[in-house]
Amino acid sequence: MIFREAVYYQRSLWRSSCVILACLMSVCFANLQYSIGQSSKEPIVEQAGSFELPMTIAASCTGSFNNFYGWYVSINSSGQASVQVDTPGKTVRQEFRLADEIVRDIRQITSTEGFFDGPNCYGNIVLDGSTQTLTIVVGESCRSVQIESLTEFLERENSQSKLVDLVHLLRILEIVRGCFNHPLAVESDIQNRGRIALIEQKLAKAKRDAE
Numbered sequence: 001m002i003f004r005e006a007v008y009y010q011r012s013l014w015r016s017s018c019v020i021l022a023c024l025m026s027v028c029f030a031n032l033q034y035s036i037g038q039s040s041k042e043p044i045v046e047q048a049g050s051f052e053l054p055m056t057i058a059a060s061c062t063g064s065f066n067n068f069y070g071w072y073v074s075i076n077s078s079g080q081a082s083v084q085v086d087t088p089g090k091t092v093r094q095e096f097r098l099a100d101e102i103v104r105d106i107r108q109i110t111s112t113e114g115f116f117d118g119p120n121c122y123g124n125i126v127l128d129g130s131t132q133t134l135t136i137v138v139g140e141s142c143r144s145v146q147i148e149s150l151t152e153f154l155e156r157e158n159s160q161s162k163l164v165d166l167v168h169l170l171r172i173l174e175i176v177r178g179c180f181n182h183p184l185a186v187e188s189d190i191q192n193r194g195r196i197a198l199i200e201q202k203l204a205k206a207k208r209d210a211e
Helices: 002-040 100-110 151-156 160-177 188-210
Strands: 055-063 071-075 080-087 090-097 130-138 141-147
Touching: 055 100, 055 160, 071 160, 100 130, 100 160, 130 160, 141 160, 151 188, 160 188
Parallel strands: none
Antiparallel strands: 055 071, 055 130, 071 080, 080 090, 130 141
């Protein structure tokens, strides 16, 4: 009797050991499969700057123009844009989309060191003058700028950092205006190209004088 109980106990212990061993082998095999699967995959590497933060833009040009009218543009983070032109007695809206290379050009300008820390106003308000506004949001960074008449400003301003910053802003406004075609919207991009040329000439002269 005692012998039979001992044999039964040994068999039960052996079965339990087999079950435990089988479970351990299953776990080890599963871990081995996971390790092999993971090692066969390319490692995931997050590179700094590879993620493009969402960017939105609002721009406008208003004032007194001969036979032309002011415009307001809004651009969302996917590059979809709309322009509003306030003509006498009628508001005209037009939809358009920014090409990828244009978005990249604007992003490149906004990535300039200190871009979002620059002044929020350039120029002086004059009678019958024009006002340009630009608001750019990239991720958590935001900048709003108002640009008035630049004639007096360009005559007296000698700060290279401000002049370079102003070129960046005018370049973005030029790019935005060049993205849509409306016969009644003032062609501020032509004016801005002329202003950029004047500033670059002034910067080049200052560089020559310093040499």
